[in-house]
Amino acid sequence: MRHLCQTNKSHRLNFDSRDDLSDEDYISLTGLSKENFRILFETVHDLIKNTPSRSSKTTLAIFLCKLNSGLSNIFLATLFNLTKSSLRRAVKTARRALMENFVPYHLGFQHVTREELIQDHTRPLAASLFGTSGKEAILVLDGTYIYIEKSSNFHFQRRSYNVHKGRPLLKPMVIVSTSGYFVSVLGPYLADSKNNDSSILNHIIRTNVEDIQKWIQEDDIFIVDRGFRDAIRLLQDLGIQAEMPKFMIKGQKQLSTEDANSSRLVTKVRWVVESANARIKRWKYLEKVLPTNQIPYIGDYVRIICAISNRFLPPLSSAQEDDSAVAVRMLQLSHQVNSLKERVEAEELDGRKSSVWIDASTLHDYPKLTEQQLREMTCGSYQLKLSRCYIKEHIDGNHDILIHREDRHLLKVQMQSGHVSSKAHILWISFNETEVTAWYCRCKTGARVVGVCAHIAAVLWYLGYARHIQDSKNIGVRNWAEYVEDAANVPEVIDTSDSDDSIIEE
Template sequence: MSEVCVPLYIGSQAFQRHDIIHNHSPEWVKMLLPNAVAMIDSTYVYVQKSWNFNNQKKSYCQHKADNLVKMMPIMLLDGKWFDIYGPYFSDGYNKDELIWNTLSDDKVEDYEKKDLFAHSQQLHAIFSKNYMFIGDRGFARCKGKWSLFTPDSICKGETQLSTVKANQTRCITRVRNAIERGFGRLKQWNVIGSVVNTDFIPVIGSIMRILCAVDNAYFSNLVLDNNDTLEHAQYTIRNIQLENEVVHMEANTTGWKKANTSDISSIITSYDENDVKQCNGEYSVRIAHAYLGHIQQEWSTYIHPDFPSTVKIKNIISRYKTTDNPKQHTVWIRFGHNKLDDIASYCTCKSGLRTAGGTCSHVTAALIALIHWKNNKKIPSFYTTASALFFNVLDCTTYKKSKMKQASEEYYGASSDTES
């Protein structure tokens, strides 16, 4: 199967340069990210511990705190797998950046194994120098033949991405989402979805290539190419250079007064959750529902007489903080006249200055909450099952806090006795 079937669906025999550009590159993706031809990322296959101590150390990943081997696939812009390389060890010498540098380097003398050079030769034969690949932040420092589109990170001393960086990052993540969904589809195969016996490590690479070939042959494309996606991309391009006005006006103004549901009902335009999904994407809506089920009862709404079409919502707690005093975000939403087509928003989160490609998940959560509050409806809990699955899991947090408090009181009590 590896020699007969697989080459028909993945690899340089299945995809030629002209074919990739004209048949596997959706127009809306080329509009958002010119010169991009494919996406790269690594995925993990968990394996049992090896009895060879050297291999055990090399296959231990500190990031995942487990033994695994890494695979490096390349996905075309329409969601088809071009090829998959590996397996690689998962220690510090086999980070995503170094693996890609190995694949993008064409110097023969730098390769100890012929397989590494063969993989590199295949890529250089298909992809020309002016092409660009799309990766995550792990590839930001890669140096090789090809340039990469990678999401921006916050610079030292900053708290937010600039509007331009936030918009560009949104374009990248919107396209790159396909490879993450592709990994999810591959992991549904039990052979790699669980811990793999070490006896199968010699054939993991072949198994992964077979699964990618089957995925290309029998499953639908992960990336749609239709009028709706093209119109959304055009709308994103029109807004990509816009400055965020809300941060300079509403967010920079004091005098906001606390409001109840009746006060904000007249401000909220008529829209439904499908409009929110169309504006921000399905994944953003799923994250938003998780926020709504998180700590919605602590949210507070505000209005301002100088901004009659804007609603301010405070105390949206970040999901990344687990401390007793977690970070809280505030959002401002300025409604227009045509559902969500002409809204403007600002959030204090990292991506809150975004003006293109939809809003951040905090604003999305606020939009969903507002339409339910306007209609006096209870916000449905989409993740009750996820919560219920942990109903019998014990938590020692309260015990630990009481002990820490007791120890602190004893310490300060002893200190005061000593001073007196």
């Protein structure tokens, strides 16, 4: 009986012995390897005391398991053989210790100097695209969303409700370097119309949060999205260079080639903050809808995760050997015009003269392309990742690839929109026996020559690469709709009743 009682009091998950759990177990449970967990524990162990129910290592492990798994307190209490109250105290203790002894050394404008950021956390590609002297600090900003439950305080409920997302949330402002290194996380802020990205940035600078006005200098560069447009004037007054994707003028259906090229330079760098936000949400607790009693601690949770990412995880975007060459090529292309767009408009090849197009059942002289050539044409990999999806629907929909009757090196393709069922995009591709020479698509960004849109990338990938290495009917995109019922697919009901049956004989 004594042995049974001792077994019941032991922890089901033992972090005090290095041999009980493998490195894979540590990663699955805490999000950190065994060695990284040890390093993190060494920074905070002075602030976490052993208690009769749990050791200091177990206290830290409970907190990390909570963030990493998002499991409820009841579930975690069962795993660690603790009461709910003891588990809540463990989470509180670990959070306070990390915020005091770990986060300030790995997050915030005061933990890293401008020189360190420029030297160690700035990708050469970004510096070549937007910098001039090499002494500019380049920061990428974006707000992320942490969803919360409705509050019974109606005033707070209204202020935390986000019309864009249609639900209550809070908005931390994430500031990263061009390598994805978290410089700082500010807030969280409310989510109503008075707390859009522009308003938040204005508040950060005017209230000098984390002494940011002393940290930034003239000619520094902020990479932002269109939601920051109302803060551009303030940045310009401070001498900050703001880089933002271009807007379409009212009534305009497509960005000009110049604006589309300029926007592509921005998105080539800005994507890293989206990946940084995704890295935060990989910790499942912040992916959940948090109860209102956790609102006071949301900022701490986000900062702890970002500090852990800075200390233990690799950069999201590393320097490449060809960064400078890629930047030079993109800058050169950004000053070019789209000659195929001009030809399509001049010769009215947008579909009104359908007789000039014939089915291109065979394309013997279309050039074969390597994966490296495709990446150079697309100026990245994102569009290529979507190619398989677009082409699968194109093939299943029996859309034709057409060729010009007189110019056998000019293709026309109608590509179904990936988002709107009623919309399709028409694109043209010009080529010769050795290379693709020009492209143009009717989508919003399809006029650019710095890279290509996803619709053009799909056709380039399929014609120049995929059809030569695999079965064109089996390109690896599964149609899961075959396992789901479709209420729109109703067979026609045929009335087989005899109409004469309704006649009453006399």
